[in-house]
Amino acid sequence: MPTATAHPSSSRQAAGAALDGALRDYLAHLSVERGLSANTVAAYRRDLARYVAFVDAAGRVRLDSVTEADVTAFVEAVRQGSDGGRPLSPSSTARALAAVRGWHRFAQAEGLARDDPSAEVRAPTQLRRLPHALSVDDVAALLDAAGTGDGPLPLRDRALLELLYATGARISEIVGLDVDGVADAAVVRLLGKGSKERVVPVGSFARDALQAYLVRARPALAAAGRGTAALFLNTRGARMSRQTAWAALQSAAARAGLTEHVSPHTLRHSFATHLLSGGADVRVVQELLGHASVTTTQIYTMVTPDALREVYAAAHPRAR
Incomplete structure (x- = not known):
């Protein structure tokens, strides 16, 4: 009897579902256990949803299959907008990378991944500007x-x-x-x-x-x-x-x-x-x-x- 073979598109859907489930767990952790505000959690959700779409397109099945090269490529992609989203400023790119790092650290601490591929990835250099103030x-x-x-x-x-x-x-x-x-x-x-x-x-x-x-x-x-x-x-x-x-x-x-x-x-x-x-x-x-x-x-x-x-x-x- 011939063995059934998974269709590539169904495998991709399963990968996306696995990543989406892991993201929901992390966002729940931020909201319930860490007590972050709804606005802060919403900002994490936006940045990490873009990250999930990026690594999913790269064929990563689970969070523990993401590599340092994937994270580096994501930072470059959102900086330039080459992933299909709007290009981000250096400060917004740094914010997105911080969200990614938080997720990977959480996954490692919870035993969901052995390594943290984001640990050595650096954000683009930001110009240090004075905050605007009125007289x-x-x-x-x-x-x-x-x-x-x-x-x-x-x-x-x-x-x-x-x-x-x-x-x-x-x-x-x-x-x-x-x-x-x-x-x-x-x-x-x-x-x-x-x-x-x-x-x-x-x-x-x-x-x-x-x-x-x-x-x-x-x-x-x-x-x-x-x-x-x-x-x-x-x-x-x-x-x-x-x-x-x-x-x-x-x-x-x-x-x-x-x-x-x-x-x-x-x-x-x-x-x-x-x-x-x-x-x-x-x-x-x-x-x-x-x-x-x-x-x-x-x-x-x-x-x-x-x-x-x-x-x-x-x-x-x-x-x-």
């Missing part, structure tokens, strides 16, 4: 512009942006706040990456804007909904989304006449830069930002060539 005057103009107009929305938007700048919080941390998270207006409790909580002081300008919103605007917005504990509400009385918060910032920036790109992260960068310029210790700023490593915070201590020349001209005895 103190531009921040003031932005915050003033957010509060112009009638009705509850200007009060909401002013409180939102004041709180972003006062705390250096990520936009997801601010829209995720509940009213009881600011019960003591002198501080806010922010839930950051990895579900890590930190307590950040709130300055008087943000406290005043927040109080005005809570008393004069939030009740009107809440009346349109079914009741929610969320601090910042949309016009339907539900929790404000990141997209709505982004739109509020863009609208305020346009009214303030700011021509450069302004994002919620711009306010976070401005918060850190202004604190350090005012003499704050870098480790204090690290705690306020919720950075796991001080190395991440130290990028804000970099100075521009113009600043170097100014300090040199002012301080060196033979500069003139």
Whole structure:
């Protein structure tokens, strides 16, 4: 009796299914055991789905059949877009490689693979750029512009942006706040990456804007909904989304006449830069930002060539 032979396409489908199953297990580990946020897990899923498609096309049946050459080829492919996806910047390529390394390390630790083929693969060199920050005057103009107009929305938007700048919080941390998270207006409790909580002081300008919103605007917005504990509400009385918060910032920036790109992260960068310029210790700023490593915070201590020349001209005895 003749022996049945597997069709090549069915073998490829089986390989893809095996890799997809391994990926689902890893993403579940990131979400459940490591407690990473939904946004972070989604970013891992995007990068690793591209990786699965790449190694599957190379004929790898399981994760333990992937070689170092495969990982190196993947890095080059996503950098150039030769795998059919969009080309990635050096920083995005490094992020994708970090996701791949995490998966392979997990597979090795769980006994699913003997070796880690990604261990020696290097990401492309990245240019170290200063984070963009607004001047103190531009921040003031932005915050003033957010509060112009009638009705509850200007009060909401002013409180939102004041709180972003006062705390250096990520936009997801601010829209995720509940009213009881600011019960003591002198501080806010922010839930950051990895579900890590930190307590950040709130300055008087943000406290005043927040109080005005809570008393004069939030009740009107809440009346349109079914009741929610969320601090910042949309016009339907539900929790404000990141997209709505982004739109509020863009609208305020346009009214303030700011021509450069302004994002919620711009306010976070401005918060850190202004604190350090005012003499704050870098480790204090690290705690306020919720950075796991001080190395991440130290990028804000970099100075521009113009600043170097100014300090040199002012301080060196033979500069003139």
